Amino acid sequence: MNAEPTDGPTDETDPQPSTGASAGHRLSAALTVGSRVVVRYRLAEGAGAGATDFLGELVARDEDFLVVDTRSERVKLIRADVIAAKDVPPPASRRGHAHERISADDLEKLMAKGWEALDRGGLGDWVLRASEGFTGRANSALVVGDPSLPVDKAVDFVEKWYSDRGRPTIFQVHGERGFVVEELPVAAALLERGYTLGGGRADWQRVLIMTGLSAAVPPLTEASAPVTADAELKMDWLLAYGQQRSIVPGATEAVLTGSDGQLFLSVSEPDSGRIIAITRMAIHPGWAGIFGLWVHPDHRREGLASTLVSAVAMVARENNMPAIYLQVSADNTDGVAFWEALGFAVHHEYTYLSRPNA
Numbered sequence: 001m002n003a004e005p006t007d008g009p010t011d012e013t014d015p016q017p018s019t020g021a022s023a024g025h026r027l028s029a030a031l032t033v034g035s036r037v038v039v040r041y042r043l044a045e046g047a048g049a050g051a052t053d054f055l056g057e058l059v060a061r062d063e064d065f066l067v068v069d070t071r072s073e074r075v076k077l078i079r080a081d082v083i084a085a086k087d088v089p090p091p092a093s094r095r096g097h098a099h100e101r102i103s104a105d106d107l108e109k110l111m112a113k114g115w116e117a118l119d120r121g122g123l124g125d126w127v128l129r130a131s132e133g134f135t136g137r138a139n140s141a142l143v144v145g146d147p148s149l150p151v152d153k154a155v156d157f158v159e160k161w162y163s164d165r166g167r168p169t170i171f172q173v174h175g176e177r178g179f180v181v182e183e184l185p186v187a188a189a190l191l192e193r194g195y196t197l198g199g200g201r202a203d204w205q206r207v208l209i210m211t212g213l214s215a216a217v218p219p220l221t222e223a224s225a226p227v228t229a230d231a232e233l234k235m236d237w238l239l240a241y242g243q244q245r246s247i248v249p250g251a252t253e254a255v256l257t258g259s260d261g262q263l264f265l266s267v268s269e270p271d272s273g274r275i276i277a278i279t280r281m282a283i284h285p286g287w288a289g290i291f292g293l294w295v296h297p298d299h300r301r302e303g304l305a306s307t308l309v310s311a312v313a314m315v316a317r318e319n320n321m322p323a324i325y326l327q328v329s330a331d332n333t334d335g336v337a338f339w340e341a342l343g344f345a346v347h348h349e350y351t352y353l354s355r356p357n358a
């Protein structure tokens with residue numbers, strides 16, 4: 001298989017600093033503001049230890065400085081004294097294996113980066129997303145953490161944000177498996193305002209976030225169908241994608257290619273060369289995301305989806321990504337059965353709330 005992640009987890013030690021006054025660490029595009037990073041930093045001359053590490057969220061960066069919010073303080077680091085820096089996975093917040101330890105909020109934020117909206121805003125921790133109507137995820141307010149305003153004011157703010165863009169307001173709220181939506185204060189406030197669960201769509205009522213270990217996915221074998229993996233979005237892949245969902249020209253391509261790293265995988269029919277199975281892999285520090293897994297109806301139960309997931313897991317293992325996530329509508333019984341057969345389990349679930357006519 002031909003697989004080369006565009007922008008995988010970085011380990012960005014610069015062995016040959018550039019010449020010039022500021023010969024510090026060369027930042028990669030992957031170290032984006034909002035990422036969780038670890039920075040190895042040269043201490044001032046004369047200090048006992050030569051270097052120290054700062055772990056936290058990268059909140060700002062420019063030519064001269066990195067600003068990192070660590071657990072205890074905000075630090076402003078001089079780029080010239082940065083020895084190395086890399087993205088790291090979200091912290092562990094519960095017991096279990098790599099795919100179980102992450103909190104639901106952190107996984108939601110990670111998944112939003114695997115499916116980046118074209119237009120993004122923030123309200124405290126909430127993430128506001130709009131992408132010309134292409135997919136619920138990329139066109140909804142992600143309710144995570146604290147919006148920094150009382151709930152009613154926060155909802156007013158979000159409604160205005162969407163109305164300014166001529167888009168319906170849709171909220172995405174999540175909880176443990178089987179959570180009672182009405183018990184979430186935000187959801188209760190929305191229901192009070194006339195929002196409905198799933199906005200009238202069966203596939204929006206309950207979406208399962210399932211996770212698994214890349215090491216637990218069976219490897220590709222000699223008998224596996226050949227898989228093509230491409231860092232670029234090609235027209236044939238997009239046409240196959242269009243067989244399973246509506247495409248919004250421009251917005252679809254932008255969302256599909258909008259993450260820090262992604263691969264487009266496919267299997268083609270040997271005789272015709274026509275693509276009959278696809279998936280998109282999003283690449284994060286420590287995590288791989290699977291989006292848009294689809295097999296042509298004439299070729300189901302031939303092991304093609306399993307082959308694509310084995311290929312994703314292989315790339316994940318080779319690139320230090322022990323955990324894999326995906327999202328599947330709870331009403332997609334075929335899809336859920338497929339993931340369960342591969343050993344994936346529900347991490348948490350979410351639902352959309354919108355006005356009935358949204």
Ligand SMILES: CC(C)(COP(=O)(O)OP(=O)(O)OC[C@H]1O[C@@H](n2cnc3c(N)ncnc32)[C@H](O)[C@@H]1OP(=O)(O)O)[C@@H](O)C(=O)NCCC(=O)NCCS
Nearest residue numbers: 293294295300301302303304305306328334335337338341
């Ligand atoms: C779900 C889907 C991707 C499965 O593709 P596939 O190539 O048929 O899957 P595989 O042949 O690799 O199936 C592997 C195993 O998964 C399970 N499985 C797959 N489809 C199943 C179904 N419809 N019902 C029950 N179990 C199923 C079985 O255990 C199967 O092994 P088996 O055939 O030896 O019994 C395919 O049905 C599809 O494209 N559906 C529409 C899009 C979709 O739902 N995508 C998933 C959303 S995340």
